[in-house]
Amino acid sequence: MNRPDTAPPAISEAEALVMQQLWERAPQAADEIAAALGPRQGWQLATVKTLLNRLLQKGALTAERDGRRFLYAPAFPREAWASGESLSLIDRLFGGRLAPLVAQFASERELKPADIEALRAMLARYEDKT
Numbered sequence: 001m002n003r004p005d006t007a008p009p010a011i012s013e014a015e016a017l018v019m020q021q022l023w024e025r026a027p028q029a030a031d032e033i034a035a036a037l038g039p040r041q042g043w044q045l046a047t048v049k050t051l052l053n054r055l056l057q058k059g060a061l062t063a064e065r066d067g068r069r070f071l072y073a074p075a076f077p078r079e080a081w082a083s084g085e086s087l088s089l090i091d092r093l094f095g096g097r098l099a100p101l102v103a104q105f106a107s108e109r110e111l112k113p114a115d116i117e118a119l120r121a122m123l124a125r126y127e128d129k130t
Contacts, residue, residue, distance in 0.1 A: 006076075007084055008081045008084055009060050011058065012054075014041075015058075015060070017037055018033060018051045018052065019055070019060065019078075021033050022072060022073060022074050023077075023078040026072070026073040027064065027071035027072055027073040028072060029071055030070070031069075033048050033052070033072070055072075060074065060076070061073065
């Protein structure tokens with residue numbers, strides 16, 4: 001895995017599908033990944049190999065030789081990627097501000113009492129730190 005101070009690289013939606021497959025079960029060979037994703041995505045083995053090579057070049061995967069094939073594994077945990085993606089989304093859509101994000105979600109979906117209580121608890125923890 002990458003050092004904790006190294007942010008995961010930006011990855012495309014297609015690359016993210018490959019990463020999700022490997023986060024669920026790693027290591028895997030290209031043919032195993034193609035068998036899992038190909039039918040759903042309409043991908044051939046060559047497409048999967050292209051995506052794997054891109055992810056390797058970005059440092060998102062590790063590859064270990066296993067006889068005549070390579071076994072691939074994520075170079076960082078799913079949580080590190082999700083955190084970066086979440087922060088990027090907040091920056092892009094809400095100028096890095098959390099209040100508009102919460103307001104947007106609340107306008108689209110009714111906040112349940114448990115959600116409101118969780119938000120209050122988070123705010124209380126934040127207020128205790130300041």
